[in-house]
Amino acid sequence: MxxxxxxxxxxxxxxxxxxxxxxxxxxxxxxxxxxxxxxxxxxxxxxxxxxxxxxxxxxxxxxxxxxxxxxxxxxxxxxxxxxxxxxxxxxxxxxxxxxxxxxxxxxxxxxxxxxxxxxxxxxxxxxxxxxxxxxxxxFDSAVSVALDAIDKISDTAASHNRTFVVEVMGRHAGDIAIWAGVAAGADAIIIPEEEFLIEDVVRRTEAGRSAGKDYSLVVLAEGAMDVDNFVEQFQILAPDQSVRGVTLSHIQRGGTxxxxxxxxxxxxxxxxxxxxxxxxxxxxxxxxxxxxxxxxxxxxxxxTEHQVRQDLFQLNQKLTDRGN
Amino acid sequence: MxxxxxxxxxxxxxxxxxxxxxxxxxxxxxxxxxxxxxxxxxxxxxxxxxxxxxxxxxxxxxxxxxxxxxxxxxxxxxxxxxxxxxxxxxxxxxxxxxxxxxxxxxxxxxxxxxxxxxxxxxxxxxxxxxxxxxxxxxFDSAVSVALDAIDKISDTAASHNRTFVVEVMGRHAGDIAIWAGVAAGADAIIIPEEEFLIEDVVRRTEAGRSAGKDYSLVVLAEGAMDVDNFVEQFQILAPDQSVRGVTLSHIQRGGTxxxxxxxxxxxxxxxxxxxxxxxxxxxxxxxxxxxxxxxxxxxxxxxTEHQVRQDLFQLNQKLTDRGN
Amino acid sequence: MxxxxxxxxxxxxxxxxxxxxxxxxxxxxxxxxxxxxxxxxxxxxxxxxxxxxxxxxxxxxxxxxxxxxxxxxxxxxxxxxxxxxxxxxxxxxxxxxxxxxxxxxxxxxxxxxxxxxxxxxxxxxxxxxxxxxxxxxxFDSAVSVALDAIDKISDTAASHNRTFVVEVMGRHAGDIAIWAGVAAGADAIIIPEEEFLIEDVVRRTEAGRSAGKDYSLVVLAEGAMDVDNFVEQFQILAPDQSVRGVTLSHIQRGGTxxxxxxxxxxxxxxxxxxxxxxxxxxxxxxxxxxxxxxxxxxxxxxxTEHQVRQDLFQLNQKLTDRGN
Amino acid sequence: MxxxxxxxxxxxxxxxxxxxxxxxxxxxxxxxxxxxxxxxxxxxxxxxxxxxxxxxxxxxxxxxxxxxxxxxxxxxxxxxxxxxxxxxxxxxxxxxxxxxxxxxxxxxxxxxxxxxxxxxxxxxxxxxxxxxxxxxxxFDSAVSVALDAIDKISDTAASHNRTFVVEVMGRHAGDIAIWAGVAAGADAIIIPEEEFLIEDVVRRTEAGRSAGKDYSLVVLAEGAMDVDNFVEQFQILAPDQSVRGVTLSHIQRGGTxxxxxxxxxxxxxxxxxxxxxxxxxxxxxxxxxxxxxxxxxxxxxxxTEHQVRQDLFQLNQKLTDRGN
Incomplete structure (x- = not known):
């Protein structure tokens, strides 16, 4: 050769x-x-x-x-x-x-x-x-960029006691959402691989607020649901929360x-x-x-099918289930 | 006291x-x-x-x-x-x-x-x-975050020879767009304070490509025009370019x-x-x-009215006017 | 409980x-x-x-x-x-x-x-x-900080065609040195767990220069050798190179x-x-x-003894052995 | 032409x-x-x-x-x-x-x-x-890198209630020290242009601790004094403090x-x-x-002689003079 x-x-x-x-x-x-x-x-x-x-x-x-x-x-x-x-x-x-x-x-x-x-x-x-x-x-770089963006959003979310729904990349795979969501301490993570109820997400954010959190955070993989649609439905169910949606989009691809x-x-x-x-x-x-x-x-x-890390996903499901 | x-x-x-x-x-x-x-x-x-x-x-x-x-x-x-x-x-x-x-x-x-x-x-x-x-x-922190995001987008824009239109904050003021745009080497900067023609923006990006650039970058202040609308009109005028719009939104408020x-x-x-x-x-x-x-x-x-730095804006207008 | x-x-x-x-x-x-x-x-x-x-x-x-x-x-x-x-x-x-x-x-x-x-x-x-x-x-955060610092040093090293010896943390364990060194494309990585000859390190940097690199980089775990001592001996063996030593020290512990x-x-x-x-x-x-x-x-x-990832260390040994 | x-x-x-x-x-x-x-x-x-x-x-x-x-x-x-x-x-x-x-x-x-x-x-x-x-x-980039490093050091300084003396670049000019020091909330800033007494620096750090700070920070321009020498003398005067010196050196030159x-x-x-x-x-x-x-x-x-921003320097002198 x-x-x-x-x-x-x-x-x-x-x-x-x-x-x-x-x-x-x-x-x-x-x-x-x-x-x-x-x-x-x-x-x-x-x-x-x-x-x-x-x-x-x-x-x-x-x-x-x-x-x-x-x-x-x-x-x-x-x-x-x-x-x-x-x-x-x-x-x-x-x-x-x-x-x-x-x-x-x-x-x-x-x-x-x-x-x-x-x-x-x-x-x-x-x-x-x-x-x-x-x-x-x-993947690790994309998670790193997504997390850095979510950290920035968390600063401003806390300042106004807001709920942010952050859409990260992942049309068919929830991996970025899971890793960035666990790392950011998200109240809920929504991925294409798992069913979810917006009612349940609302309940988690409310339980977090009751337990003393000054903002709420939902990380949503793009493949699971449109973020604007999600925010709209969430807002109806949680009229007292000030809710915002953000799409991180192309920044996740780039960077060192x-x-x-x-x-x-x-x-x-x-x-x-x-x-x-x-x-x-x-x-x-x-x-x-x-x-x-x-x-x-x-x-x-x-x-073979791609498998997300179920242990991470389950961890977050359990961790932020504050049981009210 | x-x-x-x-x-x-x-x-x-x-x-x-x-x-x-x-x-x-x-x-x-x-x-x-x-x-x-x-x-x-x-x-x-x-x-x-x-x-x-x-x-x-x-x-x-x-x-x-x-x-x-x-x-x-x-x-x-x-x-x-x-x-x-x-x-x-x-x-x-x-x-x-x-x-x-x-x-x-x-x-x-x-x-x-x-x-x-x-x-x-x-x-x-x-x-x-x-x-x-x-x-x-x-302001300086917001420009810093916007620039960092645009740098990341530029990596991926270059890899695919794309044109990115990045919407930054500024409902009435083009300052973030001007500073981030000049710093990023944008082909065009669009601000609420100044008239613009999309034809002219297209011409600038085309001149940049002819001169050897492997991607194009437009920085748009949110108050100047809706980014989706801008991208749509731009695409019609520049059918050969692969154009994408990105809204940086709330990340610009946060961070150290x-x-x-x-x-x-x-x-x-x-x-x-x-x-x-x-x-x-x-x-x-x-x-x-x-x-x-x-x-x-x-x-x-x-x-008093707020004044943007006209010298910076004019600089970029001139610098990226490659004269074809 | x-x-x-x-x-x-x-x-x-x-x-x-x-x-x-x-x-x-x-x-x-x-x-x-x-x-x-x-x-x-x-x-x-x-x-x-x-x-x-x-x-x-x-x-x-x-x-x-x-x-x-x-x-x-x-x-x-x-x-x-x-x-x-x-x-x-x-x-x-x-x-x-x-x-x-x-x-x-x-x-x-x-x-x-x-x-x-x-x-x-x-x-x-x-x-x-x-x-x-x-x-x-x-560990991952410390590697990230060390790598970011080495990237910064590489910019300036290249500008002056210098050789930098960067000391990272690790009194008994070479892990930070190995990960940061492989990630930075170091010509040589020196760890406490492995014998080394400065002659061999010099040879690697010289081979890199011959092959077109515009700077050289050595990553040294603190437990392997004192960086000033290393630089002094290296300089004697490589009188034509402009060599500098840097100790990253406490910044590696901190940060997000x-x-x-x-x-x-x-x-x-x-x-x-x-x-x-x-x-x-x-x-x-x-x-x-x-x-x-x-x-x-x-x-x-x-x-049990702590084991470094030998595969990474060997990889770099081989990769930067350009065979002159 | x-x-x-x-x-x-x-x-x-x-x-x-x-x-x-x-x-x-x-x-x-x-x-x-x-x-x-x-x-x-x-x-x-x-x-x-x-x-x-x-x-x-x-x-x-x-x-x-x-x-x-x-x-x-x-x-x-x-x-x-x-x-x-x-x-x-x-x-x-x-x-x-x-x-x-x-x-x-x-x-x-x-x-x-x-x-x-x-x-x-x-x-x-x-x-x-x-x-x-x-x-x-x-200059702005160097201050940015120095500040980021000092922020990292502050995390670890606080965790152990330590006093850190951070040496930044500036052989004849204290500008990096002044900007990074004010931005980091340093207890004292030492520059080549101004006389200083280590006793006074010790007093400032002690006043800060009394007022509730959980670490102390001194930013020292390299031209003012050798950092090891400074730390040694400081330690003698403040035997109860756990003092560490760090030299940021070449990382300040590099980076985006x-x-x-x-x-x-x-x-x-x-x-x-x-x-x-x-x-x-x-x-x-x-x-x-x-x-x-x-x-x-x-x-x-x-x-003309180079002038540092005296207003910034005086500001910090006054701000961290907590009057005990």
């Missing part, structure tokens, strides 16, 4: 640059040339490749976003585009590919592997919603990655190169019980 | 606690007792007063929000409520009052002064929209105050005590040409 | 307040009264107890340090002091105790348990150096706790109350393979 | 990149080509020039340090080196130069101007110690620049281009009474 390439695909996530840097460092350590593919699968098909050096990547370990850019490219599900990509890769003499992205992006890696071109995946998405792995690059995201991104980036050298393909990396773990793309994505 | 009191009114702003702490420190330095009035003018009328000690305030210098809480209380414009407030103050043997808040809050201080009870104002509002003074407590906000809050808090001891009333403090300045409430609020 | 108490002991760590808050919330959930013991074991002996309410603790979830204060108190190893503590606890009608601190603090909990008073431990120390558990409260620290502190705080209700004693909580785990104080502290 | 160049010299300061970006933007706006000179005056003499485009600079507005690097180069005081620099500039067809740095760097700009090559200065140094101007690029630093850097960067086009030389820009101001290099540097 002489040359490998790396691309990022799907939504950007803080820590992707740390993974890219680790692929380059580990490649150089093993005597390989590492090419960056720009704009994800589109760049793969169009041959938008550039040789990466240490000086290209070493500053980026602390930058959010992805230095290789990303792009939507639904065309890649068609075999002709996949074959075009492989001929581009062959033209550059590239032997294997690292794909950093969500589970949608892994489908592309799988297609290439099936056509005989080795490709491995690294989970990069702030939503933490990839089956098999308990961790994805960007946390230590945890950079460390696991580095571990996975380096390991992905080792796995390609060992001749692996159609796999992706992840974390289970805090250890690096290898997953079969087909086996895992088809057979 | 033996006892003074301090209250916060209107929207909370980071640095209010630093002003409260300075009032208490300076009061103690002069041998006075300092009472905190809780929940603004409502607490004043209801007699919600507590003696403040150094241990109550010294940690709060670094906390956002207001430790004395705030509340809406439109009743205070009626004379009977003002007289009730004065009898509460007299019951506690309080001789004078410091009011921290916006220009609306200064009207209350003025009423009390007219009825013979000395009251002075300190400008605390993130919007920086008080006539006379070039600075208000909380910046050094600048704490320093000027401390200066004004301490000075307000000196002014009350000197027998002043119906005035408020502010900053002109970076120096502490005293303003007459009636004279200034009636005769 | 009607009343429990909680204390913090040893060096303060961000997240301790989140644990205290969870003990109070969970206690209230189970219908208990929760007392705070001020100033650690000294306060236990002297009876410095106060009933804690939700309003005392709910804001503190986001504050660093410990709201219950801490103090050195070597006297507590003597039985007479332990018995005095128990009689104070009995005087207040307290049935069980939660101790948040390092392994030294657990010895006190063990003594009380042996004398028949149930006490359980929660690991709170930034050093992450407690046997058995893979995680301690405050990260989400991870608050979440695990909350999990452990709540669980400790459950365990006391179940009649447990002489145990402490921890995290293994990312799950809450219970450890026997005697068994674990005597028989 | 067709081509201009820009360099950074002396110690790096956050916001320098924002100034560089503004020079490039404004240059492009006026139809000029803008060259970056790498490594300060050394690069000027050696001809280390590269044409800068918007894509080179627009991301850097939010990065600390200087993208053009800096270097010590005492040789530049000799005329032969200055003439060599001018011939390099002429070789590239460059008509004028912007120098971003401290007053030492302005001497180089002056020499070039005297030899007929127009050069203007922009004050970039975290120390805020340039005569004439009340503001230098990087604040809004204020980016805004003034942008104002000055853009204006410097206008001034060169107008035919100015041997001048530098600065801020007086919050307005952009032009200074003659010879006149100002020779005849």
């Amino acid at each position: 002489k040359r490998i390439a790396v691309l990022t695909s799907g939504g950007d996530a803080p820590g992707m640059n740390a993974a890219i840097r680790a692929v380059v460092e580990q490649g150089i350590h093993h005597g390989l040339e590492v090419y960056g593919v720009y704009y994800g699968y589109r760049g793969l098909v169009e041959g938008d490749f550039r040789l990466l050096t240490l000086s290209d990547v070493h500053h980026n370990i602390r930058r959010g976003g992805t230095m290789l850019y990303s792009a939507r490219y639904p065309e890649f599900k068609h075999k002709e585009y996949q074959e075009k990509a492989i001929s581009q890769l062959e033209k550059f003499g590239i032997d294997a590919l690292v794909v950093i992205g969500g589970d949608g992006s892994f489908a592309g890696a799988l297609s290439l592997s099936k056509l005989g071109f080795p490709a491995v995946g690294i989970p990069g998405t702030i939503d933490n919603d990839i089956p098999g792995t308990e961790y994805t690059i960007g 990655p946390t230590a945890r995201d950079r460390v696991f991104a580095t571990l996975m980036g380096a390991r992905s190169v080792d796995l390609l050298i060992e001749g692996q393909k159609a796999i992706y990396l992840g974390v289970r019980e805090e250890q690096l773990t290898v997953f079969d793309i087909v086996e895992t994505l088809e057979k | 033996k006892r003074i009191a301090v209250l916060t009114s209107g929207g909370d702003a980071p640095g209010m606690n630093a002003a409260i702490r300075a009032v208490v420190e300076q009061g103690i330095h002069h041998g006075l007792e300092v009472y905190g009035v809780y929940y603004g003018y409502r607490g004043l009328v209801e007699g919600d007063f507590r003696l403040l000690t150094l241990s109550d305030v010294h940690h709060n210098i670094r906390r956002g929000g207001t430790m004395l809480y705030s509340a809406r209380y439109p009743e205070f414009k009626h004379k009977e409520y003002q007289e009730k407030a004065i009898s509460q103050l007299e019951k506690f043997g309080i001789d004078a009052l410091v009011v921290i808040g916006g220009d609306g809050s200064f009207a209350g201080a003025l009423s009390l002064s007219k009825l013979g009870f000395p009251a002075v104002g300190i400008p605390g509002t993130i919007d920086n929209d008080i006539p006379g003074t070039e600075y208000t407590i909380g 105050p910046t050094a600048r906000d704490r320093v000027f809050a401390t200066l004004m808090g301490a000075r307000s005590v000196d002014l009350l001891i000197e027998g002043q009333k119906a005035i408020y403090l502010g900053v002109r040409e970076e120096q502490l300045t005293v303003f007459d409430i009636v004279e200034t609020l009636e005769k | 009607k009343r429990i108490a909680v204390l913090t002991s040893g060096g303060d760590a961000p997240g301790m307040n989140a644990a205290i808050r969870a003990v109070v919330e969970q206690g209230i959930h189970h219908g208990l009264e929760v007392y705070g013991v001020y100033y650690g074991y000294r306060g236990l002996v002297e009876g410095d107890f106060r009933l804690l309410t939700l309003s005392d603790v709910h804001h503190n979830i986001r504050r660093g340090g410990t709201m219950l204060y801490s103090a050195r108190y070597p006297e507590f190893k003597h039985k007479e002091y332990q018995e005095k503590a128990i009689s104070q606890l009995e005087k207040f009608g307290i049935d069980a105790l939660v101790v948040i601190g390092g392994d030294g603090s657990f010895a006190g909990a063990l003594s009380l348990s042996k004398l028949g008073f149930p006490a359980v431990g929660i690991p709170g120390t930034i050093d992450n150096d407690i046997p058995g558990t893979e995680y301690t409260i405050g 706790p990260t989400a991870r620290d608050r979440v695990f502190a909350t999990l452990m705080g709540a669980r400790s109350v459950d365990l006391l209700i179940e009649g447990q004693k002489a145990i402490y909580l921890g995290v293994r393979e990312e799950q809450l785990t219970v450890f026997d104080i005697v068994e674990t502290l005597e028989k | 067709k081509r201009i160049a820009v360099l950074t010299s002396g110690g790096d300061a956050p916001g320098m990149n924002a100034a560089i970006r503004a020079v490039v933007e404004q240059g492009i706006h006026h139809g000029l080509e803008v060259y970056g000179v790498y490594y300060g005056y050394r690069g000027l003499v050696e001809g280390d020039f590269r044409l800068l485009t918007l894509s080179d600079v627009h991301h850097n507005i939010r990065r600390g340090g200087t993208m053009l690097y800096s270097a010590r180069y005492p040789e530049f005081k000799h005329k032969e080196y200055q003439e060599k620099a001018i011939s390099q500039l002429e070789k590239f067809g460059i008509d004028a130069l912007v120098v971003i740095g401290g007053d030492g760097s302005f001497a180089g700009a002056l020499s070039l101007s005297k030899l007929g090559f127009p050069a203007v200065g922009i004050p970039g140094t975290i120390d805020n110690d340039i005569p004439g101007t009340e503001y230098t690029i990087g 620049p604040t809004a204020r630093d980016r805004v003034f850097a942008t104002l000055m960067g853009a204006r410097s281009v206008d001034l060169l086009i107008e035919g100015q030389k041997a001048i530098y820009l600065g801020v007086r009474e919050e307005q952009l101001t032009v200074f003659d290099i010879v006149e100002t540097l020779e005849k």
Whole structure:
């Protein structure tokens, strides 16, 4: 093996640059040339490749976003585009590919592997919603940004004795809501995976006020309910509370990655190169019980569902049930 | 003079606690007792007063929000409520009052002064929209939070070559938009004080792209136009751009105050005590040409309009006019 | 069981307040009264107890340090002091105790348990150096602060093409150095647990420069070597490099706790109350393979050594070995 | 005028990149080509020039340090080196130069101007110690970093009832100490410009403790006294206090620049281009009474001394004099 390439695909996530840097460092350590593919699968098909050096990547370990850019490219599900990509890769003499992205992006890696071109995946998405792995690059950073925003809102909520409903990202997965909500001491956390009653949420906030809290906080995953709708219904049930809704939206994607995201991104980036050298393909990396773990793309994505940490969710349910 | 009191009114702003702490420190330095009035003018009328000690305030210098809480209380414009407030103050043997808040809050201080009870104002509002003074407590912190959020959004905007329209606070004043926009290198800044054409904004972003920028950024003050409406019209004129709107909303009010906000809050808090001891009333403090300045409430609020820094706004207009 | 108490002991760590808050919330959930013991074991002996309410603790979830204060108190190893503590606890009608601190603090909990008073431990120390558990409260926050400082130093290091040797906390444990070092992309990480040669560190930095890096970074745990001594020896071996040493020191202990620290502190705080209700004693909580785990104080502290994550350390050794 | 160049010299300061970006933007706006000179005056003499485009600079507005690097180069005081620099500039067809740095760097700009090559200065140094101007690029960011560190230390100081003496940068100027100290609520601030007695500092901390503070804080500018020496003498006079010294050192130079630093850097960067086009030389820009101001290099540097804000210093002296 002489040359490998790396691309990022799907939504950007803080820590992707740390993974890219680790692929380059580990490649150089093993005597390989590492090419960056720009704009994800589109760049793969169009041959938008550039040789990466240490000086290209070493500053980026602390930058959010992805230095290789990303792009939507639904065309890649068609075999002709996949074959075009492989001929581009062959033209550059590239032997294997690292794909950093969500589970949608892994489908592309799988297609290439099936056509005989080795490709491995690294989970990069702030939503933490990839089956098999308990961790994805960007999740810890997104939680950190969401929590910082909620802390700021809590200052102002307390000053006016308000109830804030903060919508965080998570269309199908409640992970950001659970972690940020527990960390912020939320009275209630609403996630797509669990049923909820607004009456129950109102009751929790009222119990908190009775117990001496000077504001109330509800953390809502975007996939569970529209925040404006939630606030409207909540207000009807709790006419005495001064209720406000806030959507954190895109700030959660950006910012300097946390230590945890950079460390696991580095571990996975380096390991992905080792796995390609060992001749692996159609796999992706992840974390289970805090250890690096290898997953079969087909086996895992088809057979496994993403699981949120029920213990955290239950903890909060119980903790803020002050029993009136 | 033996006892003074301090209250916060209107929207909370980071640095209010630093002003409260300075009032208490300076009061103690002069041998006075300092009472905190809780929940603004409502607490004043209801007699919600507590003696403040150094241990109550010294940690709060670094906390956002207001430790004395705030509340809406439109009743205070009626004379009977003002007289009730004065009898509460007299019951506690309080001789004078410091009011921290916006220009609306200064009207209350003025009423009390007219009825013979000395009251002075300190400008605390993130919007920086008080006539006379070039600075208000909380403005620098709000700009800092807005800029940090825009920096985060820029990471992700660049990764996808997007155009982001970020709505910041400022119903009538474009100050936050101007400072955050210039600091972030925005392609265009839209403020309520200045006419704008969306065509011109589109042209600027396109010129930026032609000149090599990998994303575009528009900072919009909330009072200028609804962000969703803006994005919709922008998208029609720029169908090739991937445009997103974000509303920063309440996070801008909160968070640890910046050094600048704490320093000027401390200066004004301490000075307000000196002014009350000197027998002043119906005035408020502010900053002109970076120096502490005293303003007459009636004279200034009636005769002066708030001015944004036109030089900053013009700078950005010119800087990002790349002339295509 | 009607009343429990909680204390913090040893060096303060961000997240301790989140644990205290969870003990109070969970206690209230189970219908208990929760007392705070001020100033650690000294306060236990002297009876410095106060009933804690939700309003005392709910804001503190986001504050660093410990709201219950801490103090050195070597006297507590003597039985007479332990018995005095128990009689104070009995005087207040307290049935069980939660101790948040390092392994030294657990010895006190063990003594009380042996004398028949149930006490359980929660690991709170930034050093992450407690046997058995893979995680301690405050560690993630300390890494976050150290990394943020190193990022700042990297900006200036690059501007002058310098080599910085940054000393982080860790007298016996290299964990902070390993995590912050990997996350920062350090050329070398020096920890007390592993031998090192300064020649080898010089070689790594030189290889990095040859490969295009515009600065070099060494992260040194304080227990491995004195930073001034290290810099002096390094400079002799690398006379062409402009080398600087920095000691991060006390800033690493403080600051707003990260989400991870608050979440695990909350999990452990709540669980400790459950365990006391179940009649447990002489145990402490921890995290293994990312799950809450219970450890026997005697068994674990005597028989287990703290292990750093060798995989991370080896990763960096390999990654920055650029082979010249 | 067709081509201009820009360099950074002396110690790096956050916001320098924002100034560089503004020079490039404004240059492009006026139809000029803008060259970056790498490594300060050394690069000027050696001809280390590269044409800068918007894509080179627009991301850097939010990065600390200087993208053009800096270097010590005492040789530049000799005329032969200055003439060599001018011939390099002429070789590239460059008509004028912007120098971003401290007053030492302005001497180089002056020499070039005297030899007929127009050069203007922009004050970039975290120390805020340039005569004439009340503001230098990087100062607000350095205060912000110092304050954030002191806030962190305060958390841990309070937890153990300690006294911390924090040394901040400022060899000859106490500005960082004054701003960070007032903002942090320090019991005492020690600066090189003012005499002090350690007895008086001890007295202030003791008065603070008597008044209910749970920790004490002294902020010391490095130029006033060695921190270890200070702590030693303080400890002898205050044997009951638990005293610790901390040196913040290099972290103060780095980090994302604040809004204020980016805004003034942008104002000055853009204006410097206008001034060169107008035919100015041997001048530098600065801020007086919050307005952009032009200074003659010879006149100002020779005849003016740097002034700290005495009002802030006196404020703190008075505020924390609790009169026991």
